[in-house]
Amino acid sequence: MSMTPEHASWFAETFGKLVANVGLAVRGKPRPIGLAVTCLLSEGHLLLEDYPGTGKTSLARALADTVQGTSSRIQFTPDLLPSDVTGVTIYDQATKRFEFHKGPIFSSIVLADEINRASPKTQSALLEVMEEAKVTVDGVSHSVGNPFMVIATQNPIEHAGTYRLPEAQLDRFLIKTSLGYPDHAATVEILAAAHTRSHQPQITPLITPTAVVDMVELAATVHVDPSVLDYVAQIAEQTRTSPLTSLGVSVRGCLALLRASRTWAAAHGRHFVTPDDVKALAEPVLAHRILLDAEAEFAGSTVADVLGQILADIAPPERRGVSS
Incomplete structure (x- = not known):
């Protein structure tokens, strides 16, 4: 199956509904929400870095509630162990067998709250599962299912007691973004709705995990012209050769930008990728992969x-006609 203009129109309509549904909980932030949904439909993981109280956790919860799958939250602390994330094998005396008890990572959407407060050893427990969607414990691999997405949050202030995410782990995140403070109108709207301490709106599930998988597969069929591939490669090469950088974008970063651009194009009703799609996603997809x-x-x-x-x-490639 390949993406057609009709498929693209349906995809864009569904994408808009998902963004609007999450927007009930996170007011006035359509672009960060759109990036989060793009990440989900591109089989990627999201890193949210922002100040306290800007709605990072609300965004993760609302996205999880929008999808009729399972969700879990892991509060990363210095004493958190890798087995607290992945699960552990326990000997059952009744059956005289070792049984694997799944950890909270076995959910459709996992919120890794304040990920940089856990030790590097615990952070590394996420490397395999974020790359391969499986966990290996005592030599046995366990699939976490599909869809699977990690939404990690970190606080750019209060660095005492935190551990900086290594480049190898940052590279596992498809998109890094922030929410920022709401504007005046959105702030007033939030305050008007805050009648009780638990004032979060009830998010109604809109899509099933099976439908998410179907959208992921459909987005992967969006056409990419060879000239756009060349454009992405040139951008990556320039980040490596620039005198202002010490680390440029890897091949994984190029693939991530291409994957996200396909979803972004479909979200805007097109069955082909344009240079503008690449430009729109260059910073959220590539910035955290570059060291100055x-x-x-x-x-x-x-x-x-x-x-x-x-x-x-x-110079971006000139737009060409694409057959459906």
Whole structure:
């Protein structure tokens, strides 16, 4: 099956409904919500970095509630062990057999709250499952099912007692974004609805896990012209050769940008990817995979500045007609 204009129209309509449903809990943030839904439909994982009280947990919960699957929350703390995440094998004296007890990672959507507060050993427990959607305990692999998505949050302040995520783990996240504070109108709307301490709106499930899988498979069939592939490769190469960076985008990063661009195109009713799709997702998909040179960082440069200059320097391919 390949994406047709009719499929793209249905995909865009469904995508809009999912964003609107999550928006009932997170007011005035359509783009971050759209990125979160794009991440889900691209089989990726989401990293939310923002200040306390901006709605990171609300976004994760609302997205989990929108999907009729299972969800779990893991509060990452310094004393959290890898087995607290993945599960553990326990000997049952009654049956005289070892039985595997699943950890909270075995859910459709997993909220890893304040992931940078856990030790590197516990953080590394997520590497295999985020890449391969399976957990290996005592030499036995266990699938976590499909769909599967990790939404991790971290606080950019209060660094005491935190452990910086290593580049290898950051590379596992398809998208990194933030919510920011709501604007004045959204703030007033939130305050008006806060009658009780538990003032979160009830989120009605809109889609089944099977339908999510169908949308993922459909998005993967969106057409990508060879000129767009060349465009993505040029962007990645420029991040590696730029004098302002010490680490550029890997091949995994290129694949992530391509995968997300396919979903983004379908979400906007198109059955083919355009350079504008790549540009729209370049920063949330690539920025956390790039390390600035120490001197450039000291001089005040940011990754967003570097990416913006690269996108300005590389001429995008001309739009071509695409057959359906």
